Amino acid sequence: MFRLSAESFDPAALQRTLGDQRAGACVTFEGWVRDRNEGQPVGSLEYEAYGPLAVKEGERILAEAHGKFPILGAVCIHRVGHLQLGDLAVWVGVTAEHRGAAFDACRYIIDEAKARVPIWKKEHYASGDTAWINCATKGEHAGAEAPPPA
Protein backbone atom coordinates (compact mmCIF):
# COMPACT_ATOMS: atom_id res chain seq x y z
CA MET A 1 0.00 0.00 0.00
CA PHE A 2 1.36 3.40 -1.03
CA ARG A 3 -0.39 6.46 0.37
CA LEU A 4 -0.01 10.20 0.62
CA SER A 5 -1.01 11.81 3.89
CA ALA A 6 -1.80 15.46 4.52
CA GLU A 7 -1.75 14.81 8.27
CA SER A 8 0.86 13.33 10.57
CA PHE A 9 0.37 9.60 11.10
CA ASP A 10 1.36 6.94 13.62
CA PRO A 11 4.09 4.63 12.31
CA ALA A 12 3.53 2.12 15.14
CA ALA A 13 -0.07 1.63 13.97
CA LEU A 14 1.12 1.17 10.39
CA GLN A 15 3.68 -1.36 11.48
CA ARG A 16 1.00 -3.35 13.29
CA THR A 17 -0.88 -3.71 10.00
CA LEU A 18 2.20 -5.60 8.72
CA GLY A 19 1.96 -8.21 11.50
CA ASP A 20 2.32 -11.72 10.09
CA GLN A 21 3.25 -14.91 11.95
CA ARG A 22 5.27 -16.07 8.95
CA ALA A 23 7.51 -12.98 9.24
CA GLY A 24 10.82 -13.17 11.09
CA ALA A 25 11.98 -9.67 10.12
CA CYS A 26 10.50 -6.21 9.82
CA VAL A 27 12.66 -3.35 8.53
CA THR A 28 11.42 0.23 8.57
CA PHE A 29 12.79 3.43 7.12
CA GLU A 30 11.75 6.84 8.41
CA GLY A 31 12.72 10.05 6.65
CA TRP A 32 12.85 12.96 9.10
CA VAL A 33 13.02 16.69 8.39
CA ARG A 34 16.56 17.60 9.34
CA ASP A 35 17.91 20.95 10.37
CA ARG A 36 20.32 21.46 7.49
CA ASN A 37 20.91 20.47 3.89
CA GLU A 38 24.23 20.87 2.16
CA GLY A 39 25.39 23.02 5.04
CA GLN A 40 22.48 25.48 4.94
CA PRO A 41 20.31 25.73 8.09
CA VAL A 42 16.77 24.58 7.24
CA GLY A 43 13.75 25.91 9.15
CA SER A 44 10.93 23.90 7.62
CA LEU A 45 9.91 21.95 4.51
CA GLU A 46 6.99 21.78 2.15
CA TYR A 47 6.11 18.65 0.21
CA GLU A 48 3.84 18.86 -2.80
CA ALA A 49 2.64 15.80 -4.75
CA TYR A 50 1.00 15.14 -8.06
CA GLY A 51 -1.42 12.84 -6.26
CA PRO A 52 -2.88 10.43 -8.82
CA LEU A 53 0.44 9.67 -10.50
CA ALA A 54 2.37 9.63 -7.21
CA VAL A 55 0.10 6.88 -5.89
CA LYS A 56 0.26 4.90 -9.16
CA GLU A 57 4.05 5.12 -9.30
CA GLY A 58 4.35 4.31 -5.59
CA GLU A 59 2.18 1.21 -6.04
CA ARG A 60 4.30 0.18 -9.02
CA ILE A 61 7.45 0.42 -6.88
CA LEU A 62 5.89 -1.74 -4.17
CA ALA A 63 4.83 -4.32 -6.78
CA GLU A 64 8.40 -4.32 -8.16
CA ALA A 65 9.75 -4.92 -4.65
CA HIS A 66 7.42 -7.91 -4.26
CA GLY A 67 8.71 -9.25 -7.59
CA LYS A 68 12.39 -8.77 -6.82
CA PHE A 69 12.60 -9.86 -3.18
CA PRO A 70 10.95 -12.67 -1.14
CA ILE A 71 8.96 -10.34 1.12
CA LEU A 72 5.60 -10.73 2.81
CA GLY A 73 4.37 -7.13 3.16
CA ALA A 74 5.40 -3.61 2.15
CA VAL A 75 3.89 -0.21 2.92
CA CYS A 76 5.00 3.33 2.13
CA ILE A 77 3.35 6.54 3.34
CA HIS A 78 4.58 9.98 2.29
CA ARG A 79 3.56 13.24 3.94
CA VAL A 80 2.51 16.28 1.93
CA GLY A 81 2.14 19.81 3.25
CA HIS A 82 4.25 21.99 5.52
CA LEU A 83 6.52 20.04 7.89
CA GLN A 84 8.66 21.19 10.79
CA LEU A 85 12.10 20.05 11.95
CA GLY A 86 12.02 16.48 13.25
CA ASP A 87 8.70 15.67 11.55
CA LEU A 88 8.25 12.31 9.87
CA ALA A 89 8.21 12.89 6.10
CA VAL A 90 8.10 9.33 4.77
CA TRP A 91 7.69 5.87 6.28
CA VAL A 92 8.50 2.54 4.64
CA GLY A 93 7.90 -0.80 6.34
CA VAL A 94 8.72 -4.24 4.95
CA THR A 95 8.24 -7.72 6.41
CA ALA A 96 9.86 -10.94 5.26
CA GLU A 97 10.70 -14.39 6.56
CA HIS A 98 14.38 -13.45 6.61
CA ARG A 99 16.08 -10.16 7.23
CA GLY A 100 18.15 -9.91 4.04
CA ALA A 101 15.09 -9.53 1.85
CA ALA A 102 13.47 -7.09 4.26
CA PHE A 103 16.55 -4.81 4.26
CA ASP A 104 17.03 -5.01 0.50
CA ALA A 105 13.39 -4.34 -0.32
CA CYS A 106 13.08 -1.45 2.14
CA ARG A 107 16.14 0.18 0.62
CA TYR A 108 14.85 -0.43 -2.91
CA ILE A 109 11.48 1.14 -2.13
CA ILE A 110 12.85 4.34 -0.60
CA ASP A 111 15.54 4.72 -3.29
CA GLU A 112 13.02 4.31 -6.10
CA ALA A 113 10.38 6.44 -4.40
CA LYS A 114 12.82 9.33 -4.01
CA ALA A 115 13.86 9.05 -7.64
CA ARG A 116 10.55 8.38 -9.37
CA VAL A 117 7.48 9.41 -7.39
CA PRO A 118 6.28 12.91 -8.39
CA ILE A 119 6.71 14.61 -5.04
CA TRP A 120 8.61 17.87 -4.66
CA LYS A 121 10.32 19.36 -1.66
CA LYS A 122 10.70 23.07 -0.96
CA GLU A 123 13.16 24.02 1.73
CA HIS A 124 12.65 27.13 3.83
CA TYR A 125 16.02 28.32 5.10
CA ALA A 126 16.79 30.18 8.28
CA SER A 127 17.92 33.04 6.00
CA GLY A 128 14.36 33.44 4.66
CA ASP A 129 15.24 32.02 1.24
CA THR A 130 13.44 29.03 -0.17
CA ALA A 131 14.40 26.50 -2.83
CA TRP A 132 12.68 23.67 -4.65
CA ILE A 133 15.18 20.84 -4.25
CA ASN A 134 16.65 19.44 -7.47
CA CYS A 135 14.96 22.24 -9.45
CA ALA A 136 17.70 24.84 -9.35
CA THR A 137 19.24 25.87 -12.64
CA LYS A 138 22.81 26.98 -13.10
CA GLY A 139 23.76 29.91 -10.90
CA GLU A 140 20.66 29.75 -8.77
CA HIS A 141 21.01 27.86 -5.49
CA ALA A 142 23.67 25.68 -7.04
CA GLY A 143 24.20 24.02 -3.68
CA ALA A 144 20.71 22.56 -3.85
CA GLU A 145 21.22 21.21 -7.36
CA ALA A 146 22.09 17.64 -6.47
CA PRO A 147 21.67 17.04 -2.76
CA PRO A 148 22.97 13.76 -1.40
CA PRO A 149 20.39 11.06 -0.64
CA ALA A 150 18.76 11.53 2.73
Add this chain to the structure above:
Amino acid sequence: MFRLSAESFDPAALQRTLGDQRAGACVTFEGWVRDRNEGQPVGSLEYEAYGPLAVKEGERILAEAHGKFPILGAVCIHRVGHLQLGDLAVWVGVTAEHRGAAFDACRYIIDEAKARVPIWKKEHYASGDTAWINCATKGEHAGAEAPPPA
Protein backbone atom coordinates in the same frame (compact mmCIF):
# COMPACT_ATOMS: atom_id res chain seq x y z
CA MET B 1 23.00 1.47 24.05
CA PHE B 2 22.75 -2.33 24.08
CA ARG B 3 20.34 -3.88 26.55
CA LEU B 4 18.76 -7.20 27.43
CA SER B 5 15.13 -7.14 28.48
CA ALA B 6 13.25 -9.83 30.37
CA GLU B 7 9.99 -8.01 29.64
CA SER B 8 8.35 -6.89 26.41
CA PHE B 9 9.20 -3.30 25.53
CA ASP B 10 7.79 -0.49 23.38
CA PRO B 11 9.85 0.10 20.24
CA ALA B 12 8.11 3.42 19.55
CA ALA B 13 9.38 4.76 22.87
CA LEU B 14 12.89 3.54 22.08
CA GLN B 15 12.78 5.17 18.68
CA ARG B 16 11.81 8.49 20.28
CA THR B 17 15.02 8.36 22.33
CA LEU B 18 16.89 8.47 19.01
CA GLY B 19 15.21 11.76 17.99
CA ASP B 20 17.81 14.21 16.65
CA GLN B 21 17.23 17.26 14.46
CA ARG B 22 20.45 16.53 12.59
CA ALA B 23 19.05 13.14 11.49
CA GLY B 24 17.38 12.73 8.11
CA ALA B 25 17.03 8.95 8.33
CA CYS B 26 16.06 6.37 10.91
CA VAL B 27 16.23 2.67 10.02
CA THR B 28 14.90 0.01 12.37
CA PHE B 29 15.10 -3.76 12.37
CA GLU B 30 12.67 -5.91 14.33
CA GLY B 31 13.16 -9.64 14.72
CA TRP B 32 9.83 -11.39 15.27
CA VAL B 33 9.16 -14.94 16.47
CA ARG B 34 7.92 -16.68 13.35
CA ASP B 35 5.77 -19.75 13.09
CA ARG B 36 8.26 -22.04 11.40
CA ASN B 37 11.98 -22.60 10.97
CA GLU B 38 13.47 -24.76 8.25
CA GLY B 39 9.99 -26.08 7.50
CA GLN B 40 9.20 -27.18 11.07
CA PRO B 41 6.17 -25.54 12.77
CA VAL B 42 7.38 -23.55 15.79
CA GLY B 43 5.12 -22.98 18.80
CA SER B 44 7.28 -20.72 20.96
CA LEU B 45 10.87 -19.70 21.66
CA GLU B 46 13.16 -19.28 24.62
CA TYR B 47 16.09 -16.90 24.65
CA GLU B 48 18.83 -17.28 27.22
CA ALA B 49 21.74 -14.84 27.54
CA TYR B 50 25.10 -14.77 29.28
CA GLY B 51 24.24 -11.30 30.52
CA PRO B 52 27.50 -9.52 31.39
CA LEU B 53 29.34 -10.63 28.26
CA ALA B 54 26.28 -10.19 26.02
CA VAL B 55 26.03 -6.54 27.05
CA LYS B 56 29.80 -5.98 26.65
CA GLU B 57 29.84 -7.58 23.20
CA GLY B 58 26.68 -5.74 22.16
CA GLU B 59 28.21 -2.41 23.20
CA ARG B 60 31.36 -3.28 21.25
CA ILE B 61 29.27 -3.91 18.13
CA LEU B 62 27.51 -0.55 18.51
CA ALA B 63 30.87 1.18 18.95
CA GLU B 64 32.17 -0.56 15.81
CA ALA B 65 29.10 0.65 13.89
CA HIS B 66 29.83 4.23 15.02
CA GLY B 67 33.38 3.82 13.78
CA LYS B 68 32.51 2.32 10.40
CA PHE B 69 29.49 4.42 9.38
CA PRO B 70 28.61 8.13 9.72
CA ILE B 71 25.67 7.59 12.07
CA LEU B 72 24.24 9.70 14.87
CA GLY B 73 22.63 7.14 17.16
CA ALA B 74 22.30 3.37 17.52
CA VAL B 75 20.35 1.22 19.97
CA CYS B 76 19.81 -2.53 20.25
CA ILE B 77 17.51 -4.32 22.71
CA HIS B 78 17.26 -8.10 22.87
CA ARG B 79 14.57 -10.02 24.70
CA VAL B 80 15.35 -12.95 26.97
CA GLY B 81 12.84 -15.45 28.33
CA HIS B 82 9.94 -17.35 26.81
CA LEU B 83 8.42 -15.67 23.72
CA GLN B 84 5.29 -16.49 21.75
CA LEU B 85 4.63 -16.32 18.02
CA GLY B 86 4.68 -12.78 16.71
CA ASP B 87 6.57 -11.43 19.74
CA LEU B 88 9.34 -8.90 19.24
CA ALA B 89 12.66 -10.67 19.96
CA VAL B 90 15.17 -7.98 19.03
CA TRP B 91 15.01 -4.31 18.04
CA VAL B 92 17.74 -2.26 16.37
CA GLY B 93 17.35 1.44 15.59
CA VAL B 94 19.90 3.66 13.85
CA THR B 95 19.79 7.35 12.94
CA ALA B 96 22.03 9.17 10.49
CA GLU B 97 22.07 12.31 8.39
CA HIS B 98 21.67 10.19 5.25
CA ARG B 99 19.90 6.91 4.71
CA GLY B 100 22.77 4.87 3.26
CA ALA B 101 24.69 4.91 6.52
CA ALA B 102 21.56 4.18 8.55
CA PHE B 103 20.73 1.09 6.45
CA ASP B 104 24.31 -0.18 6.41
CA ALA B 105 24.84 0.29 10.14
CA CYS B 106 21.50 -1.28 11.09
CA ARG B 107 22.34 -4.32 8.99
CA TYR B 108 25.84 -4.50 10.43
CA ILE B 109 24.55 -4.39 14.00
CA ILE B 110 21.99 -7.16 13.62
CA ASP B 111 24.34 -9.37 11.58
CA GLU B 112 27.12 -9.05 14.15
CA ALA B 113 24.76 -9.37 17.12
CA LYS B 114 23.35 -12.63 15.77
CA ALA B 115 26.85 -13.99 15.17
CA ARG B 116 28.71 -12.79 18.25
CA VAL B 117 26.52 -11.91 21.22
CA PRO B 118 26.20 -14.85 23.64
CA ILE B 119 22.45 -15.37 23.38
CA TRP B 120 20.91 -18.75 22.66
CA LYS B 121 17.58 -19.68 21.20
CA LYS B 122 15.60 -22.81 21.99
CA GLU B 123 12.74 -23.61 19.68
CA HIS B 124 9.66 -25.42 20.93
CA TYR B 125 8.04 -27.24 18.04
CA ALA B 126 4.39 -28.09 17.54
CA SER B 127 5.50 -31.75 17.75
CA GLY B 128 6.58 -31.24 21.39
CA ASP B 129 10.30 -31.48 20.52
CA THR B 130 12.71 -28.70 21.38
CA ALA B 131 16.10 -27.75 19.96
CA TRP B 132 18.83 -25.29 20.83
CA ILE B 133 19.46 -23.57 17.49
CA ASN B 134 22.98 -23.99 16.07
CA CYS B 135 23.80 -26.47 18.84
CA ALA B 136 22.76 -29.69 17.16
CA THR B 137 25.43 -32.27 16.50
CA LYS B 138 25.40 -34.72 13.62
CA GLY B 139 22.27 -36.83 13.47
CA GLU B 140 20.39 -34.79 16.04
CA HIS B 141 18.02 -32.16 14.60
CA ALA B 142 20.29 -31.76 11.62
CA GLY B 143 17.74 -29.40 10.10
CA ALA B 144 18.38 -26.90 12.86
CA GLU B 145 22.15 -27.07 12.41
CA ALA B 146 22.58 -24.00 10.27
CA PRO B 147 19.34 -22.06 10.00
CA PRO B 148 19.26 -19.22 7.50
CA PRO B 149 19.52 -15.69 8.86
CA ALA B 150 16.18 -14.38 10.09
Add this chain to the structure above:
Amino acid sequence: MISVAVQYFAILREQRGLAQEKIATTAGTAEALYDELKQRHGFTLPAARIRAAVNDEFVSAAAPLREGDRIVFIPPVAGG
Protein backbone atom coordinates in the same frame (compact mmCIF):
# COMPACT_ATOMS: atom_id res chain seq x y z
CA MET C 1 -4.90 23.69 -33.20
CA ILE C 2 -5.97 21.53 -30.23
CA SER C 3 -7.16 22.43 -26.77
CA VAL C 4 -5.48 20.76 -23.80
CA ALA C 5 -5.49 21.19 -20.02
CA VAL C 6 -2.15 21.82 -18.34
CA GLN C 7 -1.53 21.32 -14.61
CA TYR C 8 1.46 22.82 -12.81
CA PHE C 9 3.18 21.66 -9.63
CA ALA C 10 5.96 22.95 -7.43
CA ILE C 11 8.40 25.33 -9.12
CA LEU C 12 6.35 25.43 -12.34
CA ARG C 13 3.18 26.32 -10.42
CA GLU C 14 5.01 29.14 -8.68
CA GLN C 15 6.64 30.43 -11.87
CA ARG C 16 3.33 30.29 -13.74
CA GLY C 17 1.37 31.74 -10.82
CA LEU C 18 -1.47 29.27 -11.18
CA ALA C 19 -2.11 25.53 -10.86
CA GLN C 20 -3.92 24.81 -14.13
CA GLU C 21 -5.05 26.37 -17.37
CA LYS C 22 -6.56 25.51 -20.74
CA ILE C 23 -4.20 26.00 -23.65
CA ALA C 24 -4.89 26.17 -27.38
CA THR C 25 -1.75 25.03 -29.14
CA THR C 26 -0.30 23.77 -32.39
CA ALA C 27 2.41 21.84 -30.53
CA GLY C 28 2.39 18.24 -31.64
CA THR C 29 4.26 16.70 -28.68
CA ALA C 30 4.58 17.15 -24.95
CA GLU C 31 8.11 18.48 -25.36
CA ALA C 32 7.10 21.01 -28.01
CA LEU C 33 4.32 22.25 -25.74
CA TYR C 34 6.74 22.61 -22.82
CA ASP C 35 9.12 24.65 -24.94
CA GLU C 36 6.25 26.89 -26.03
CA LEU C 37 5.12 27.44 -22.41
CA LYS C 38 8.71 27.91 -21.19
CA GLN C 39 9.09 30.80 -23.67
CA ARG C 40 5.77 32.32 -22.76
CA HIS C 41 6.07 32.04 -18.94
CA GLY C 42 9.80 32.16 -18.37
CA PHE C 43 10.16 28.69 -16.82
CA THR C 44 13.76 28.21 -15.74
CA LEU C 45 14.00 24.42 -16.10
CA PRO C 46 15.18 23.22 -19.50
CA ALA C 47 12.98 20.68 -21.30
CA ALA C 48 15.67 18.05 -20.80
CA ARG C 49 15.01 18.10 -17.05
CA ILE C 50 11.23 17.85 -17.33
CA ARG C 51 9.19 14.68 -17.67
CA ALA C 52 5.63 14.72 -18.93
CA ALA C 53 2.46 12.90 -17.94
CA VAL C 54 -0.67 12.74 -20.04
CA ASN C 55 -3.92 11.73 -18.37
CA ASP C 56 -2.03 10.64 -15.24
CA GLU C 57 0.52 8.39 -16.94
CA PHE C 58 4.15 9.13 -17.72
CA VAL C 59 4.76 9.63 -21.44
CA SER C 60 7.86 10.14 -23.54
CA ALA C 61 8.89 13.64 -24.56
CA ALA C 62 7.87 12.82 -28.13
CA ALA C 63 4.39 11.57 -27.19
CA PRO C 64 1.77 13.14 -29.50
CA LEU C 65 -0.88 15.37 -27.94
CA ARG C 66 -4.60 14.95 -28.62
CA GLU C 67 -7.57 17.22 -28.18
CA GLY C 68 -8.72 17.22 -24.58
CA ASP C 69 -5.53 15.71 -23.08
CA ARG C 70 -4.65 16.63 -19.51
CA ILE C 71 -0.92 17.30 -19.36
CA VAL C 72 1.39 17.62 -16.36
CA PHE C 73 5.00 18.74 -16.66
CA ILE C 74 7.04 17.10 -13.93
CA PRO C 75 10.09 18.92 -12.55
CA PRO C 76 12.89 16.77 -11.05
CA VAL C 77 11.37 14.97 -8.08
CA ALA C 78 12.67 15.04 -4.53
CA GLY C 79 10.50 12.83 -2.38
CA GLY C 80 11.56 11.72 1.09
Add this chain to the structure above:
Amino acid sequence: MISVAVQYFAILREQRGLAQEKIATTAGTAEALYDELKQRHGFTLPAARIRAAVNDEFVSAAAPLREGDRIVFIPPVAGG
Protein backbone atom coordinates in the same frame (compact mmCIF):
# COMPACT_ATOMS: atom_id res chain seq x y z
CA MET D 1 45.49 -28.51 40.87
CA ILE D 2 43.52 -25.26 40.75
CA SER D 3 39.99 -24.46 41.74
CA VAL D 4 37.79 -22.60 39.23
CA ALA D 5 34.09 -21.71 38.91
CA VAL D 6 32.30 -22.89 35.79
CA GLN D 7 29.00 -21.43 34.57
CA TYR D 8 26.78 -23.21 32.05
CA PHE D 9 24.22 -21.77 29.66
CA ALA D 10 21.69 -23.15 27.22
CA ILE D 11 22.41 -26.67 25.97
CA LEU D 12 25.38 -27.10 28.32
CA ARG D 13 23.28 -26.06 31.32
CA GLU D 14 20.65 -28.60 30.34
CA GLN D 15 23.14 -31.40 29.68
CA ARG D 16 24.95 -30.70 32.95
CA GLY D 17 21.71 -30.31 34.91
CA LEU D 18 22.94 -27.22 36.76
CA ALA D 19 23.98 -23.64 36.05
CA GLN D 20 27.30 -23.43 37.89
CA GLU D 21 29.77 -25.46 39.89
CA LYS D 22 33.24 -25.32 41.45
CA ILE D 23 35.78 -27.57 39.78
CA ALA D 24 39.20 -28.74 40.97
CA THR D 25 41.23 -29.47 37.87
CA THR D 26 44.71 -30.00 36.53
CA ALA D 27 43.67 -28.68 33.09
CA GLY D 28 46.01 -25.91 32.03
CA THR D 29 43.79 -24.26 29.40
CA ALA D 30 40.14 -23.50 28.77
CA GLU D 31 40.02 -26.07 25.99
CA ALA D 32 41.58 -28.81 28.11
CA LEU D 33 39.03 -28.11 30.84
CA TYR D 34 36.17 -28.31 28.34
CA ASP D 35 37.42 -31.67 27.09
CA GLU D 36 37.63 -32.94 30.63
CA LEU D 37 34.07 -31.80 31.42
CA LYS D 38 32.74 -33.08 28.10
CA GLN D 39 34.01 -36.57 29.01
CA ARG D 40 32.63 -36.38 32.51
CA HIS D 41 29.18 -34.97 31.67
CA GLY D 42 28.55 -36.25 28.14
CA PHE D 43 28.40 -32.84 26.45
CA THR D 44 27.53 -33.35 22.77
CA LEU D 45 29.23 -30.26 21.31
CA PRO D 46 32.85 -30.79 20.26
CA ALA D 47 35.43 -28.39 21.67
CA ALA D 48 35.91 -26.90 18.20
CA ARG D 49 32.40 -25.42 18.36
CA ILE D 50 32.76 -23.94 21.84
CA ARG D 51 34.21 -20.56 22.73
CA ALA D 52 35.38 -19.73 26.21
CA ALA D 53 35.12 -16.67 28.42
CA VAL D 54 37.15 -16.08 31.55
CA ASN D 55 35.97 -13.48 34.03
CA ASP D 56 33.42 -12.18 31.50
CA GLU D 57 35.82 -11.70 28.58
CA PHE D 58 36.28 -13.93 25.55
CA VAL D 59 39.57 -15.84 25.63
CA SER D 60 41.32 -18.11 23.15
CA ALA D 61 41.02 -21.88 23.52
CA ALA D 62 44.66 -21.99 24.65
CA ALA D 63 44.23 -19.35 27.36
CA PRO D 64 45.84 -20.53 30.62
CA LEU D 65 43.57 -20.97 33.64
CA ARG D 66 44.38 -19.52 37.05
CA GLU D 67 43.17 -20.25 40.55
CA GLY D 68 39.78 -18.62 41.13
CA ASP D 69 38.93 -17.95 37.47
CA ARG D 70 35.27 -17.86 36.52
CA ILE D 71 34.88 -19.74 33.24
CA VAL D 72 31.95 -19.86 30.82
CA PHE D 73 31.83 -22.25 27.86
CA ILE D 74 29.87 -20.63 25.06
CA PRO D 75 27.91 -22.85 22.65
CA PRO D 76 27.29 -21.49 19.13
CA VAL D 77 25.15 -18.38 19.57
CA ALA D 78 21.81 -17.71 17.89
CA GLY D 79 20.58 -14.29 18.90
CA GLY D 80 17.76 -12.57 17.08
